[in-house]
Amino acid sequence: MFDFGPSYRVLVVDDQATHRTITRKSLEQLGHRVVECAVPEQAAAVFKVVRPDLVLLDVEMPEHDGYWVARQLRAIEAGGWTPIIFLSSHHTDEDIWQGIHAGGDDYLAKPLSPQLLTAKLHAVHRLLQLRLKLLERSEQLREANERLAHVARHDALTGLLNRGGLDQALHEALQRCRHAGAPLSVMLIDVDHFKAYNDALGHVAGDAALRRVAQLLRDACPKPGDLAGRYGGEEFALLLPGTPRSGAMTLARGLLRIVASAAIPHPASSVGPHLSFSGGITTLVPDEASTAEGVLLCADEALYAAKSRGRNCFYSFEMQMDTAEQRDLLRGV
Structure with missing residues (x-):
């Protein structure tokens, strides 16, 4: 038996x-x-x-x-x-x-x-x-697939979403905000004169600085649905579903204060002795014509305007980017 x-x-x-x-x-x-x-x-x-x-x-x-x-x-x-x-x-x-x-x-x-x-x-x-x-x-395979998906969507250096992850998240945010009739704000943020930083201090220090910036941006996201990502090189992006233009501008002022308070030395910057940000903001209530590419293009144009006007500031695509109000509100101190 x-x-x-x-x-x-x-x-x-x-x-x-x-x-x-x-x-x-x-x-x-x-x-x-x-x-x-x-x-x-x-x-x-x-x-x-x-x-x-x-x-x-x-x-x-x-x-x-x-x-x-x-x-x-x-x-x-x-x-x-x-x-x-x-x-x-x-x-x-x-x-x-x-x-x-x-x-x-x-x-x-x-x-x-x-x-x-x-x-x-x-x-x-x-x-x-x-x-x-x-x-x-099956459970082991599921966990392995989740790890692979996480690795595929996140930047190895900073732990933030990578470009592919950002693109996917932006498409999803557009759909959600379109369905809800809610605003969506997107920021593109560039670390000022970062090539000069690497040239002066070396790539190891540069990587450490990018990780520090990533942590500052991650901590600055005010709502659970907000996402930070590394757009490429020294460029970062924030996706802010449900945030109107006024909220995005308030956050931008806060980011300028945060990076200034961090006082990360930048010996090769023409802006000042410390690491600083330039940023472009775009805000919309998505409709059927709204695309991720169009949103990023608007944010990128605003970022270019911020750089061309002396850096260490944020500009909004939707506001006239050369107005005195914009300079007063968003220029770094």
Whole structure:
């Protein structure tokens, strides 16, 4: 006789008390725990509560037969799998086909043979172990895919979204804001004279400075839906769904104060002794004509204006970029 190993919780569905008793005693002798159900219409409810490891299901029952019960159980699982073995005094090819078609996994003829029952349970045990291994492998694969997706969308140096990740996030933000009728603000931010910084202090120091800037931008994002990314080189981007122009301008002033307070030395900058930002802002309520490319183009034009007007400032594409108001509001101190 096989050593079946661990104890399982078995649901026995049979309208005949004598048959249930025989089956229960056979299973208990093998070390398993048994829950009985005499009414086929109640089997699904018992199954939900018990969540058995195995179901032994009589075929011939009044009102609803075992095939009907099996279909109910399979509908409950919704992607899971609990082995179902039919019990029947009829075991022709047609009976077996109908049982498998209804969702069963095997067939046992009545009266039960303890030795055959043990063998069937041993086979079920092997299938359960195989399923557990497959589930573990599937979970490992899912986690690996999530890690790969994270790596593919994030910049290795700063940990922020990379250009591809930003493009995808911008498309998604446009869709959400278009659907909600909400504003979307986008900032492109450039570290002033960063090539000169690398030339003066070296690329190791430059990488450290970019990581520091990335952390400043990440910490400055005021809302959970806001995203920071590395647009390329020393350029960064902020996506601010639900933020109107006034909110974006307020954040821009805050960023200028934050980078000034960080006081990261920049010995080769013509702007001042410390690292500084230039930035371009664009704000819109997206419609069907709005595109990610168009949004980035507007932000880039505003960034170019900020650079051409002395750097260490932000400009908004939607406002006249050479107005006194813009200079007063957004020029760094």
